[in-house]
Amino acid sequence: MTETPWWSSESLWRKMAIWVTAFMVVVLIGLTFDTVRQITAGGKRVPSYSVINQKIFYEFDSERGFQVPRIGESQPLFGRILDEAEAKALVTLGKLTVQAKNCMNCHTLLGNGAYYAPDLTKAWLDPAWAHEDIREQLMLDFLQDPAGNARTFGSGRRMPNLNITEDEAQGIVAFLKWMSSIDTNGFPRGFSPLDQEDGV
Amino acid sequence: MSTNAISVEAGPLSAGQRIAMHYFVAAMILFFAQILFGVIAGLQYIYPDLFFGQLDFSVARMVHINAMIVWLLFGFMGAVYWLVEDEAGTDLVGVGLAKINFWILTAAVTVVVLVYLFVQIGPGTKTTLWLINEGREYIEAPRWADIGIVFCVLVFFYNVSATFMKGRWSGISGVLVLDLVALAGLYVAGMYFTPNISVDQHWWWWVIHLWVEATWEVLVGCIMAWGLIKTLGANRRIVTTWLYIEVAMMFGSGILGLGHHYFWIGTPEYWFTIGGFFSALEPVPLVAMVVHAVYDAGRHGFKSNNHPALAWLIAHAFGNFFGAGVWGFMHTLPQINLYTHGTQWTSSHGHLAFFGAYATINIAIIYLAIQRVRGNVWMSAELADRGWKWKWSLGLLNAGVLGMTMALLIAGYDQSFIERALEGSTWSGYFKAQQSAWFLQGMVWRMIFGWVTTAGIVLLFWDLLTIGKTEKRKIKDISVVSTLEHAPA
Ligand code: HEM
Ligand code: HEM
Ligand SMILES: [Fe+2]
Numbered sequence: 001m002t003e004t005p006w007w008s009s010e011s012l013w014r015k016m017a018i019w020v021t022a023f024m025v026v027v028l029i030g031l032t033f034d035t036v037r038q039i040t041a042g043g044k045r046v047p048s049y050s051v052i053n054q055k056i057f058y059e060f061d062s063e064r065g066f067q068v069p070r071i072g073e074s075q076p077l078f079g080r081i082l083d084e085a086e087a088k089a090l091v092t093l094g095k096l097t098v099q100a101k102n103c104m105n106c107h108t109l110l111g112n113g114a115y116y117a118p119d120l121t122k123a124w125l126d127p128a129w130a131h132e133d134i135r136e137q138l139m140l141d142f143l144q145d146p147a148g149n150a151r152t153f154g155s156g157r158r159m160p161n162l163n164i165t166e167d168e169a170q171g172i173v174a175f176l177k178w179m180s181s182i183d184t185n186g187f188p189r190g191f192s193p194l195d196q197e198d199g200v
Numbered sequence: 201m202s203t204n205a206i207s208v209e210a211g212p213l214s215a216g217q218r219i220a221m222h223y224f225v226a227a228m229i230l231f232f233a234q235i236l237f238g239v240i241a242g243l244q245y246i247y248p249d250l251f252f253g254q255l256d257f258s259v260a261r262m263v264h265i266n267a268m269i270v271w272l273l274f275g276f277m278g279a280v281y282w283l284v285e286d287e288a289g290t291d292l293v294g295v296g297l298a299k300i301n302f303w304i305l306t307a308a309v310t311v312v313v314l315v316y317l318f319v320q321i322g323p324g325t326k327t328t329l330w331l332i333n334e335g336r337e338y339i340e341a342p343r344w345a346d347i348g349i350v351f352c353v354l355v356f357f358y359n360v361s362a363t364f365m366k367g368r369w370s371g372i373s374g375v376l377v378l379d380l381v382a383l384a385g386l387y388v389a390g391m392y393f394t395p396n397i398s399v400d401q402h403w404w405w406w407v408i409h410l411w412v413e414a415t416w417e418v419l420v421g422c423i424m425a426w427g428l429i430k431t432l433g434a435n436r437r438i439v440t441t442w443l444y445i446e447v448a449m450m451f452g453s454g455i456l457g458l459g460h461h462y463f464w465i466g467t468p469e470y471w472f473t474i475g476g477f478f479s480a481l482e483p484v485p486l487v488a489m490v491v492h493a494v495y496d497a498g499r500h501g502f503k504s505n506n507h508p509a510l511a512w513l514i515a516h517a518f519g520n521f522f523g524a525g526v527w528g529f530m531h532t533l534p535q536i537n538l539y540t541h542g543t544q545w546t547s548s549h550g551h552l553a554f555f556g557a558y559a560t561i562n563i564a565i566i567y568l569a570i571q572r573v574r575g576n577v578w579m580s581a582e583l584a585d586r587g588w589k590w591k592w593s594l595g596l597l598n599a600g601v602l603g604m605t606m607a608l609l610i611a612g613y614d615q616s617f618i619e620r621a622l623e624g625s626t627w628s629g630y631f632k633a634q635q636s637a638w639f640l641q642g643m644v645w646r647m648i649f650g651w652v653t654t655a656g657i658v659l660l661f662w663d664l665l666t667i668g669k670t671e672k673r674k675i676k677d678i679s680v681v682s683t684l685e686h687a688p689a
Contacts (some may be wrong), residue, residue, distance in 0.1 A: 013448065020452045021451040031470075041395075049395070095397065097323075098331070100321060101324070102333060105261045105262045105337065106261075109397055111541040112401055121625075183473075186538070
């Protein structure tokens, strides 16, 4: 077995494996720097946390061919205007609660997670909250007693009570509001937000 | 180098093999836990009041997928302990350390699972993430356990590389050790908190995707390479060359294929092109692996020392190809993924891929180990009971998972169409899809095949506990033939 053709030689493929891997890793690292920069809160795709002080709505972008979130006039959450640090603290409490209660093993966020309950990417804008005037209160009530406020749309599948406190519920709502402002390249497609007639 | 098939003498197990057996036993117990909690979660889709408020879907699912990740990793660690001495041609370095390490790891896993089950959730504080669970799919383990796991993996790593260092290196062991470094290093990317969900998901996929579509694939490639040499007496030089080719193709496509998870999470639009293109190439190495395995098995006349192991290795090659390659390809292009993203379609792919690619090869290795444990007994054709247990468990497990996959695919089609395309993914649109006739039937069929899978596991355990116990014949009859016919180059 001395006459191995060059194209099947062990050493050729060893070098190939090393070079291909090294090349791909370098490209990935390069792209990662750019991507992380673009998704850091405060950019165009992922707005800063203080966006929760403003109205978030959905608009069709004819150039890109899908709906995109837009940031509108002032619309303070729970009637308070927060500075960036306060907003960040509130969203952080929300995100911590989302992790501590394991929401992602029932729900998807940005489409990732579990499939037992609705996607929460645009939960803030969901038409089931009926109208902007009552949305905040409905959400707080629902999160603190989801079984008592169950809708289930005839499925009988309820969300259990997760001992969410009022503060935590506020944090979650802030987190959901902020999340709905992320530019997700049109996912979920064709989402129809709640009544957003007035004050766009 | 040890190119020959397994020697016939069956003295006591070596130190490394004894530690491997610990890992295999723990893996099988966790496999059982995985199925138990999968069954509960599956039933909750049909009976939403089942254990409501006590053992909610989120808890059942978390245990289901965590038990899976841990048992597969335990299986891999066992496999590496099993082959390391043979491949290095020397005794395991640090036997005592390896033993303690196993027990620390197992104790930690037990505590984590008990906390999942009995504490479940905590207040929205960092303390909860440190002590109870981190709430991030697959890597829910609380931070204390993360640190413990990294520590244990480092000890494992020391045992393995020190053994190769003392003995000898080969192509397979070189790839293996480098791959383990990457595998362990990636885990660290999942170990921090950020309020930013886009950044969170971005790094989360580094762990999940770069594990299952890059480092785990290469790890099983190494195990498979060693397995082919052992079960078939395949030529080492050819197998090693194949391994390098697979590494080049797998990393060449899988590393940037990561982009197929960056379509909708806030990440920039260039990932459509990069992710779509490179992930579409990912099936190529999986086809090559099927060709490789079937070619090698065919060339050796499908004669092997160990029929169950060979059958499971072939199931691995096909399962990897269909579950990861075909099912992955089906939803990897952004035009399709826009509708299938985060639906039962994903679950369909997840089941076939994890089972087909990783559960199968672990079972194959455990059969190889069991043969040795029972004293290198005959495990080929004409077993006393015609080998009905291993054949039926092979059939039931594969049919069960395939049936679940099909049921979930139908439910996924339905969900993509109704919820994603027609209803625009609202709360009410979600439930409209969940209650459509096809979806409901899909959930029932998933459970029917879930029970088939469960039956397969029970039979698998029974077989592992009994196979070869009363067998008097040794393996030599066939290994002699195979070593003579295919003498090392
Ligand atoms: C053995 C290898 C593989 C395993 C174990 C695997 C497993 C999985 C799992 C469990 C998920 C769901 C993750 C979650 O919970 O969100 C997933 C998602 C995905 N996989 Fe794979 N996969 C493998 C290979 C592949 C390949 C080769 C492709 C493409 C050709 C692929 C394409 C995808 C895509 C596009 C998604 C995202 C689905 C979505 O948008 O919801 N996978 N994979
Ligand atoms: C009795 C058999 C089984 C049943 C009834 C079952 C049921 C389930 C259920 C209900 C889920 C949650 C999906 C969702 O969020 O909607 C799930 C997730 C999952 N199961 Fe299973 N399972 C079974 C066996 C298995 C096996 C054998 C494997 C692989 C070795 C597996 C791997 C997974 C994975 C990877 C996920 C996460 C999927 C994703 O996020 O896309 N399961 N299973
Ligand atoms: Fe992937």
